[in-house]
Amino acid sequence: MEMFDLSLIWALIIGFGVIMYVVMDGFDLGVGILYPFAPDEDARDVMMNSVAPVWDGNETWLVLGGAGLLGAFPLVYSVFLPALYIGVFLMLAGLIFRGIAFEFRFKSHRNRHWWNRAFCWGSAVAAFAQGVVVGSYIQGFAVEDFVYVGGAMDWLTPFTVLTGLGLMTGYALLGATWLILKSEGHVQDWAYRMVPGLLLGVLAVFAIISLWTPFVNPEVWARWFDRIELIWIFPTLAMACAVWLWRSTRQRQEGQPFVATLGLFIFTYLGLVASKWPVIVPPDHTIWDAASAPESQLFLLLGVLFVIPIVLTYTAWTYWVFRGKVKVGDGYH
Template structure:
């Protein structure tokens, strides 16, 4: 197998791992963002119980993607970590606090409100940091001789703040539609009410980012307008999913809003990939520049090809076992 082929295969594997993490961990981060706005404590019990059995399995995709990225494209780590150290630290700290809250909130009595806050703030910080990292990837890094030469806070700009807030709203929408699917009664009614304004917020932020991005990255601007008929298919499909979501919520359908939101995320993600491909370390380092030796890639690929089916099977089995509606007295603790 040629080096060229291995690099593309690994790019597809890591891209798949990233979108799986965004979709599967996104809705429980979204529930954490919505936590303070829930109608009552019973609603918060339902929200946490709906993701308690699956949240840790969802993060498997983050570990898989991160480990694969280190082995297959080491240049990405050598640039991204110094450039995004603070952002990545905030993301991991948020995920840690969110995970601790899952374990302790169910057992706490007098201190439950503090674990509620840990769940909320941990989810919000992690979501914002992830969105800011995406924004930093779009705007690029100061790289010379495959070494990051910028400052520790160069990633934090008005553009990355917008992408961070945008992903928070997007995750909140994903959490609301998940709650529509998994809850009933007044909790589901509340989720139906908040989904439309969250969708409007997501579309407003996405539109602003779409207008701003060509001014941030000239290469993206050229690609968008040189391949207008092809690349704009993906935003059109994303808007189609948004319309589907709006109609499904108005008709009080339960499963379709969540599926439509997944589609909205998938087509937006594919639009980002199409805009930057094959650059993996902006502004101009491609996947072949960043790749490790072919022997290393092949060795890791053999292991990953065994691991991914197992993770997929475990994930499917977990969601099947915990299918159906969640009630306040349910839970695995």
């Protein structure tokens, strides 16, 4: 008998990597989504400069989580990729357009408006595609004998469109509270004004998804009430964070709105995990069904346990170096 459950350890590592990516890359995707609504070009300069030094480091978690998922749970790739080829392609294309826009917008003056659009649409498409993946995971896949048997467009349903739009709204909320923390003057005032409407939009999506879930996946709905003491604690904590966000915004706090939004995301994520655990490949394949050989998991684990502290140290150092307010005319280039 194994001393440690390697599949469980890997599930925790990948779960940690996913939430780190969501909350860290989420705010800079949110800044891009808010780009067309900025009050002026100076505000757009501040918005981009607030995330330019850290956005590429944030995406390290996507690479780490994706590589770990392939090595530790290969069944996930063999089912998810055929089911979500188009959605994953759109996400990667959006991230590419968003990434090149950082550099080209600063260098180009004549065609800057095109790079503004690339930054905005790249961020929006990437966020929408990620939300669609979440919605597809909730509603489940057509799987027989560990093989995806559905169509190429089964991922695109009214329910997944709603989750895609919901995640875009959530990322925009995260971006607005990040700007409250990092900006000042008229940019910060504009970010304060954006928060209430975005928060109401996020809560409305949460309510609709909760009511819609029993129609797309009755098993998740049943689990909510089978484990009511475990499942409902997370929505309650998420709502507490929403109230905290509302109050701290009205009081014009600077750091608290961002922390409250992080809490809103984290508790929603934990609620989703608890709703499906230990299923990793819908409809009913668990982490142990999807796991690779223990020898492979152990070999990869030794490398990942060495890499994660380095990534965390690099991330913390980057945010420390670029701490403080971003002002009009400032930049890291």
